[in-house]
Amino acid sequence: MQALELNKGLNYRQDKPIPEVSADEALIRLKLAGICATDLELVKGYAQFTGTIGHEFVGVVEAVSQETHRHWLNKRVVGSINIGCGICDVCRRDGPEHCLNRRVLGIRGHDGAFADYVSLPVGNLYLVPEDVPDEMAVFTEPLAAAIRVFKQLEHWPVKPVAVIGPGRLGLLIAKVLALAGYDVEVLGRSAMSLALPKQWQLKTALVQDVSANYYDYVVDASGQAGGFSQALRMTKPGGTVVLKSTFSASEPVDLTKVVVGELNIVGSRCGPFDEALAVLRQGNIPLETMVDGRYSLRDGLAALQHAAQPGVRKILLQP
Amino acid sequence: MQALELNKGLNYRQDKPIPEVSADEALIRLKLAGICATDLELVKGYAQFTGTIGHEFVGVVEAVSQETHRHWLNKRVVGSINIGCGICDVCRRDGPEHCLNRRVLGIRGHDGAFADYVSLPVGNLYLVPEDVPDEMAVFTEPLAAAIRVFKQLEHWPVKPVAVIGPGRLGLLIAKVLALAGYDVEVLGRSAMSLALPKQWQLKTALVQDVSANYYDYVVDASGQAGGFSQALRMTKPGGTVVLKSTFSASEPVDLTKVVVGELNIVGSRCGPFDEALAVLRQGNIPLETMVDGRYSLRDGLAALQHAAQPGVRKILLQP
Numbered sequence: 028m029q030a031l032e033l034n035k036g037l038n039y040r041q042d043k044p045i046p047e048v049s050a051d052e053a054l055i056r057l058k059l060a061g062i063c064a065t066d067l068e069l070v071k072g073y074a075q076f077t078g079t080i081g082h083e084f085v086g087v088v089e090a091v092s093q094e095t096h097r098h099w100l101n102k103r104v105v106g107s108i109n110i111g112c113g114i115c116d117v118c119r120r121d122g123p124e125h126c127l128n129r130r131v132l133g134i135r136g137h138d139g140a141f142a143d144y145v146s147l148p149v150g151n152l153y154l155v156p157e158d159v160p161d162e163m164a165v166f167t168e169p170l171a172a173a174i175r176v177f178k179q180l181e182h183w184p185v186k187p188v189a190v191i192g193p194g195r196l197g198l199l200i201a202k203v204l205a206l207a208g209y210d211v212e213v214l215g216r217s218a219m220s221l222a223l224p225k226q227w228q229l230k231t232a233l234v235q236d237v238s239a240n241y242y243d244y245v246v247d248a249s250g251q252a253g254g255f256s257q258a259l260r261m262t263k264p265g266g267t268v269v270l271k272s273t274f275s276a277s278e279p280v281d282l283t284k285v286v287v288g289e290l291n292i293v294g295s296r297c298g299p300f301d302e303a304l305a306v307l308r309q310g311n312i313p314l315e316t317m318v319d320g321r322y323s324l325r326d327g328l329a330a331l332q333h334a335a336q337p338g339v340r341k342i343l344l345q346p
Numbered sequence: 347m348q349a350l351e352l353n354k355g356l357n358y359r360q361d362k363p364i365p366e367v368s369a370d371e372a373l374i375r376l377k378l379a380g381i382c383a384t385d386l387e388l389v390k391g392y393a394q395f396t397g398t399i400g401h402e403f404v405g406v407v408e409a410v411s412q413e414t415h416r417h418w419l420n421k422r423v424v425g426s427i428n429i430g431c432g433i434c435d436v437c438r439r440d441g442p443e444h445c446l447n448r449r450v451l452g453i454r455g456h457d458g459a460f461a462d463y464v465s466l467p468v469g470n471l472y473l474v475p476e477d478v479p480d481e482m483a484v485f486t487e488p489l490a491a492a493i494r495v496f497k498q499l500e501h502w503p504v505k506p507v508a509v510i511g512p513g514r515l516g517l518l519i520a521k522v523l524a525l526a527g528y529d530v531e532v533l534g535r536s537a538m539s540l541a542l543p544k545q546w547q548l549k550t551a552l553v554q555d556v557s558a559n560y561y562d563y564v565v566d567a568s569g570q571a572g573g574f575s576q577a578l579r580m581t582k583p584g585g586t587v588v589l590k591s592t593f594s595a596s597e598p599v600d601l602t603k604v605v606v607g608e609l610n611i612v613g614s615r616c617g618p619f620d621e622a623l624a625v626l627r628q629g630n631i632p633l634e635t636m637v638d639g640r641y642s643l644r645d646g647l648a649a650l651q652h653a654a655q656p657g658v659r660k661i662l663l664q665p
Contacts, residue, residue: 117583124583125582125583265444273605279599285611291610292610
């Protein structure tokens with residue numbers, strides 16, 4: 028089968044064997060996949076992953092190993108990305124997200140979705156409602172990650188929230204929080220980067236125009252150490268910064284403000300697929316306007332190069 | 347009067363004018379002061395402060411401006427260090443700690459305590475109980491800062507807690523948490539640094555011997571970026587790191603674990619003086635064993651050099 032495989036650089040293969048499906052797994056034929064910033068980081072060496080990359084996808088179940096899973100056959104599905112060991116305390120208490128021995132689809136120990144076929148445990152699968160087209164369903168994973176921020180903020184009173192980074196993920200976070208009733212401002216470094224947030228009816232501002240100590244809640248989805256430093260700067264003492272994006276350690280960050288201002292820094296990663304699908308059914312996020320390109324797997328290397336260009340948001344891949 | 351004044355380097359002066367006391371202030375004659383890591387950082391340029399340094403002290407009120415404050419005269423006092431504007435929302439709601447226009451004793455906009463006399467608003471003063479000697483009372487400010495960590499953790503269930511950094515502040519934090527019933531482990535980089543924690547009946551371990559993802563709660567009082575990186579490493583996913591020490595931005599810290607492990611980072615600064623004095627009255631912290639030297643103000647420069655030596659804990663200053 029075709030696959031975009033990371034192994035001393037990213038390669039397009041035509042001859043990768045179709046994944047073998049273990050007892051609890053399903054084999055899924057790819058319909059559509061999305062390129063995420065993490066994929067770009069993996070290519071640069073993040074997490075030292077080797078194998079097929081890709082973790083945002085929608086596909087159709089073509090095979091299962093067990094009779095009890097036959098009801099999944101021919102179903103259109105998306106899949107959550109963490110595959111826990113299933114037997115540790117973490118898995119039993121809180122699920123697979125933070126299992127220390129977890130595999131992660133296309134990121135750690137498990138081949139990903141930028142291929143004709145991908146395997147996942149059936150426990151990771153979510154049925155895609157018929158009224159959610161592939162072009163929406165492919166956003167389930169990043170939308171779930173955006174909803175995670177809402178989950179982490181929801182026990183606090185609704186106050187103005189800033190989202191730094193009007194990119195792939197920041198835009199989704201801002202829209203989710205706005206739909207939930209938050210007074211959201213999207214912050215970017217250029218007027219051009221704020222055009223789409225404006226089109227989405229979100230309030231915007233240039234990050235460099237925001238005063239110090241201005242917001243109680245700031246979400247950093249900038250993907251850069253510079254964004255995090257800005258987040259610290261503009262957060263009020265006693266305020267909260269949700270750190271959504273990973274960035275390399277090469278740029279130093281001054282954490283003095285965290286101590287002196289007694290800030291809370293909250294890490295945020297994966298979110299609930301069921302709620303993401305429910306939001307997609309409502310159809311009130313114009314996700315199609317985020318798509319900047321659509322490529323076949325055989326043009327996958329060009330697709331990733333396109334996705335890495337500044338200002339580019341979602342690039343989709345199809346078989 | 348004598349003063350240790352920071353102004354293009356630290357200087358010992360004999361001719362500094364005694365502070366003028368404004369309407370709400372008291373003039374306090376120094377009895378004993380303590381050198382803190384922040385004082386050493388100020389000398390290196392932290393916070394760009396100029397003026398008399400020093401914020402840990404015990405003294406006697408010698409003058410007040412208003413008749414209504416006369417009951418403070420001749421009283422032995424300690425003083426909290428934040429002087430808010432008193433009129434902003436922050437001051438009115440939460441007190442002066444995070445007032446954006448605050449002055450801070452010996453740190454920001456207000457001359458400090460390494461001098462024959464220091465001034466403070468009477469609202470910052472706390473009467474020292476007669477049964478608490480000067481040598482204990484001088485620890486009120488750092489002990490309050492240690493109690494602040496307890497305050498930030500107390501709404502969580504009691505679980506094993508690690509305190510990285512067996513120094514001036516780490517040791518107090520560990521002892522406060524241990525007295526409060528926490529299962530505390532003090533982590534240091536050398537056996538020598540752990541001798542005093544052991545003498546204080548605290549559990550100890552070498553920081554480099556602790557497994558990754560071991561603790562739910564870690565307090566970083568190491569004063570170094572390396573300590574914070576260790577704190578991130580040894581905290582379980584979903585766990586909490588209390589960041590107690592400031593360090594310069596020159597060493598980069600990889601915050602990937604914060605995001606992927608969804609850690610909480612909680613900044614921690616000043617604490618409650620009344621509770622610190624109550625703990626001091628109980629007399630069950632052997633603070634005298636933390637004192638590594640006692641100097642006169644005229645030998646203040648040597649005292650600060652002594653305090654900056656590795657492994658040295660509290661150095662005291664007297665007129």
